Amino acid sequence: MLSRRKFINATAMTAVTAAAVSGRAQAAAIPEAATMKDPATQPPLAPHTGPDYNPIVTLNGWTAPWRMNGDWKEFHLVAQPVVREIAPxxxxxxxxxxxxxxxxxxxxxxxDKVRIFVTNKLPEHTTVHWHGQRLPNGMDGVGGLTQPHIKPGQTFVYEFQLRRAGTYMYHPHADEMVQMAMGMMGMFVVHPKVPEDRRVDRDFAFLLNAYDIEAGSYVPKIMTMLEFNLWTWNSRAFPGIDPFVVAKNDRVRMRIGNLTMTNHPIHIHGHEFRVSGTDGGHVPEGASWPEVTVDIAVGQMRDLEFVADEPGDWAVHCHKSHHTMNAMGHTVKTYIGANLRGMQKKIRTVAPGYMPMGDKGMADMGEMEMPLPDNTLPMMTGFAQFGAVEMGGMFSVLKVREGLSAGDYKDPGSYKNPEGTVAYEFKGKFASEAPRAGNALDPKKTPVDVRVIKPGSKPGSSGGHDGH
Structure with missing residues (x-):
């Protein structure tokens, strides 16, 4: 005989067991989650099924593999703690x-119809928002508003059809101040249905992000609003950011998304470009506009296109000068003009190894090698063929070379400038100072009429006083 209580308990146990079996069966059908720990730029992942397109090269990143399951293109993201090399x-x-x-x-x-499995291996719940995509409301990824949170250990499924081509992003909409400050973000690129539409030879993508990591520590300060000390592209700082390697006369696109807390004016040397895409998708060709610097605001994306027809090593960087520095302290005092050398011996009695700096500017720090706390980058670093580059943070190099094959992204080394095309020191004699017309500013040769007028009076009136 089976009592009512025993029957209910047995039924509940059967239900739990069935759910677990169902969960295991479902897990077995989830595509494997590929992982990557190499911080270098990975080769593009050519399409192996479906429409053709020119694949993306993610700066210091990689492209997620997928599998086809019927009509669905399936991906698997795993949210988890990671160790990222910011720079060597x-x-x-x-x-x-x-x-x-x-x-x-x-x-x-x-x-394409995409199905994206998201497994949460964080210590807290999360979601994923598909920034810029048109999709069903319940797939938008705002925790509590459009879906339940993905708790630790859970796997959720997002399914939607890609309705427009363009450059997009993904990031959490759950405890996002913390999770984005900790580096949770990624790019989402939708290629045009017609393969030749807006096709380029080399298509780069990267995100602007930033961290506040105190010297000698490893974990970002998540409450920082603006005073970041590491300004990065794809969580890398110069000299850890790889170059953009292109062949001469290649048509190049750079897709850039901004998930920092401030805007970034991105400047490319040696070439003008056209802004061909924004958050809303492609800009009609006749409406794109020329720039050499484009400001990318928080949450925005910009596509930049140009023909790389000027050989050389051209700087690409944020034009906010403090965003091209590493481990930058915001309380460092200005000592320009101060004589610190006389204090050196006295200070060394209490601080052995003290080196005075900053009294003539900070350029010396570009070549200075001095002890730093473990796991701390120099503020200005990186060397090239002519010496210290004196940059950090959001800085890279566009390397335009003749004769590169289509799939060659290896660093070609320093550019060999043609003879006579490098700025050089002048060692000749200086001409004497050019004479000034009429010696108008020489008071010894040209009298100057000085007239002091009492406020409120007119020139020549008794209230004034004339003098020379």
Whole structure:
């Protein structure tokens, strides 16, 4: 005989067991989550099914692999703690996806049906918002508003059809101040349905992000609003940012998304470009506009296109000068003009190894090698063929070379300038100072009429006083 209580308990146990079996069966059908820990730029992932397109090269990143399941293109993201090398000599303990921060770039084609599995291995709940995509409201990824939160250990599924081509992003909409400050973000590129539409030879993508990591530490300060000390592209700081390697006369696109807390005027040397895409998708060709610097505001995306027809090593950087520095302290005093040398011996009695700096500017720091706390980057670093580059943070190099094959992204080294085309020191004699017309500013040769007028009086009146 089975009592009512025993029957209910047995039924409940059967239900739990069935759910667990169902969960295991479902998990077995989830595509494997690829991981990447190499901080170098990975080769583009050519499409192996569906419409053709020119694949993306993610600067210091990679593209997520996918599988076809019927009509669905399936991806698998794993939200998890990661270790990211910001640049050689410094690592950060971040949160990201599939082993890196940012996560892998998702690439697909307009009209594709995508199914994205998201597994949460963080210590708190999360969601994923598909920034810029048109999709059903319940797939938009705003925790509490459009979906339940993805709790630790859970896997959620997002399904939607890609309705327009363009450059987009993904990031959490759950405890996002913390999770984005910890590095949770990634690119989402939708290629046009027609393969030749807006096709370029080399298509780069990267995110602007920033961290506040105190010297010698590893974990970002999540409450920082503006005073960041590491300004990064794809969680890398110069000299850890790879160059953009292109062949002469290649048509180049740079897709840039901004998930920092401030705007960034991105400047490319040696070439003018056209802004061909924004958050809303492609800019009609006749409406694109020329720039050499474009300001990218918080949450925005911009596509920049140009023909790389000027060989050389051309700087690409944020034009906010403090965004091209590393481990920058915001309380450092200005000592320009002060004589610190006389204090050196006295200070060294209490601080051995003290080196006076800053009294003539900060340029000496570009070549200075001095002890730093472990896991700390120099403020200005990186060397090239002519010496210290004196940059950090949001800085890279566009390397335009003749004769590169279509799939060659290897660093070609320093540019060999043609003879007579490098700025050089003048060692001749200076001409004497040019005479000034009429010696108008020489008071010894040209009298100057000085007239003092009492306020309120007119020139020549008794209230005034004339003098020479």
């Amino acid at each position: 000599g410094m690592k950060a303990y971040l949160w990201g996806y599939n082993g890196q921060s940012p996560g892998p770039t998702i690439e697909a084609v307009e009209g």
